Structures are given as C-alpha cells and as structure tokens.
Amino acid sequence: IAGITQAPTSQILAAGRRMTLRCTQDMRHNAMYWYRQDLGLGLRLIHYSNTAGTTGKGEVPDGYSVSRANTDDFPLTLASAVPSQTSVYFCASSDSSTGFDTQYFGPGTRLTVL
Amino acid sequence: QQQVKQSPQSLIVQKGGIPIINCAYENTAFDYFPWYQQFPGKGPALLIAIRPDVSEKKEGRFTISFNKSAKQFSLHIMDSQPGDSATYFCAANPNNTDKLIFGTGTRLQVFP
Numbered sequence: 001i002a003g004i005t006q007a008p009t010s011q012i013l014a015a016g017r018r019m020t021l022r023c024t025q026d027m028r029h030n031a032m033y034w035y036r037q038d039l040g041l042g043l044r045l046i047h048y049s050n051t052a053g054t055t056g057k058g059e060v061p062d063g064y065s066v067s068r069a070n071t072d073d074f075p076l077t078l079a080s081a082v083p084s085q086t087s088v089y090f091c092a093s094s095d096s097s098t099g100f101d102t103q104y105f106g107p108g109t110r111l112t113v114l
Numbered sequence: 115q116q117q118v119k120q121s122p123q124s125l126i127v128q129k130g131g132i133p134i135i136n137c138a139y140e141n142t143a144f145d146y147f148p149w150y151q152q153f154p155g156k157g158p159a160l161l162i163a164i165r166p167d168v169s170e171k172k173e174g175r176f177t178i179s180f181n182k183s184a185k186q187f188s189l190h191i192m193d194s195q196p197g198d199s200a201t202y203f204c205a206a207n208p209n210n211t212d213k214l215i216f217g218t219g220t221r222l223q224v225f226p
Contacts, residue, residue: 004157031212033213035216040123040218041218042120042203042216042217042218042219043158043203043216043219044216045213045214045215048212048213050212058213090157090158092157094212096212102148102160102163103160103214104159104160105150105157105158105159106157107155107156107157108155108156108157
C-alpha cells in the first residue's frame with residue numbers, strides 16, 4: 001500500500017506559468033486536503049474536499065484551484081504562478097465518514113517560482 | 115489569523131532531557147487535538163492525540179497535557195533521544211468539521 005503519492009517531488013517554475021501538482025491516495029479515504037508549508041507559518045490549508053465531486057476553500061485559497069473527479073485523485077492547479085507561491089505543498093487524506101479521523105500526509109512537492 | 119499559537123519556535127536539549135512544547139487555542143470550539151511529527155524531507159505524521167474530556171494522554175515516551183479551562187495543551191517527551199529530532203506541530207479540529215488548524219511548528223534538536 002503506497003498511501004499518498006505526490007508528483008512531482010520538486011519543480012522550478014517561471015512566474016506566470018501554469019502548474020498542476022498531482023496527488024493520489026489508495027486508502028479510499030473520502031476527504032482530501034492541500035496544505036502549503038512555509039517557515040514560521042506552519043501548515044496552512046489551501047483547499048479541501050469532503051467527498052468526490054465536492055471541494056471547499058481553506059485559509060489561503062487565492063491563486064489555486066482544485067478538482068475532485070474521483071475518490072483517489074485531488075490535483076492542485078496554479079493557473080499563473082507567482083513567486084509568493086514558492087513553498088512546500090502537502091496533500092493529505094482522511095476517512096471522516098465515521099467522525100474525525102487521522103489525516104495522512106504525502107511526501108510533499110517543493111515548488112520554487114522564479 | 116492564527117487560532118492555534120505554538121511555542122517555542124525551536125528547542126535544543128541534550129539526550130535524556132524532557133522537552134516541552136506548548137500550544138494555546140483561541141475562541142473557536144475544538145474537539146480534537148493531535149500532534150504531528152515531521153522529519154526533514156518527509157510529510158507530517160500523527161504522533162499522539164487527545165480529546166478535551168481527558169487531561170492527560172501518554173503513549174510511550176510522549177505525553178499530552180490538556181488544560182481545557184486555560185485553552186492550552188502541551189507535548190512532553192520523556193528521556194528524549196537524538197532520533198526525536200524533528201519538527202513538531204500541534205493542531206486542533208473545529209467542532210463538526212474535518213479540518214485541522216495547525217500551530218506554526220517547533221523544531222526540536224536532541225544532542226547526544
């Protein structure tokens with residue numbers, strides 16, 4: 001069982017370019033999340049999805065979009081990257097169908113926008 | 115706005131010491147308080163968690179102390195080891211949501 005996989009591992013991107021970060025889980029969890037991690041700011045929620053077909057905005061959603069076409073995949077898109085989006089991005093999932101449960105995190109994607 | 119405040123930002127202890135990391139939450143009702151451990155280059159992983167109906171939870175060398183009236187909770191690591199060197203995040207789950215609000219993290223270094 002792989003758990004959560006993220007791709008790419010790292011990426012350097014020119015400002016203004018479009019970028020999609022991929023996230024796939026094999027645990028059949030209903031809920032998925034995208035966070036960004038910045039030094040001194042901890043983990044901040046960008047977008048989330050409680051179940052396939054639904055998404056919601058987190059604390060810092062501007063400049064990002066997500067989709068949840070199926071249970072396993074939850075891609076995060078930067079339509080036009082800006083340097084302030086340089087960060088480490090983590091995808092997570094949880095089985096919240098029986099109440100709040102542990103969030104399991106992927107290995108992260110380190111993104112640098114120049 | 116930061117609803118979960120974590121301190122200190124960094125902590126250095128010698129092997130065998132007892133590092134303590136503190137978190138405080140504001141206003142919003144929370145009903146689940148996990149702590150996550152993150153090693154360099156890895157994603158955070160659940161370490162230990164507590165619900166507000168108990169004041170303490172212990173798992174191995176890790177203990178959470180919870181003070182509901184003060185809206186504070188802390189992580190204690192007994193007999194700390196170099197392998198405990200990592201970044202630790204506290205978090206809180208707002209009632210009736212699947213979300214977590216994280217603290218800003220504490221980088222712990224345990225020297226031999």
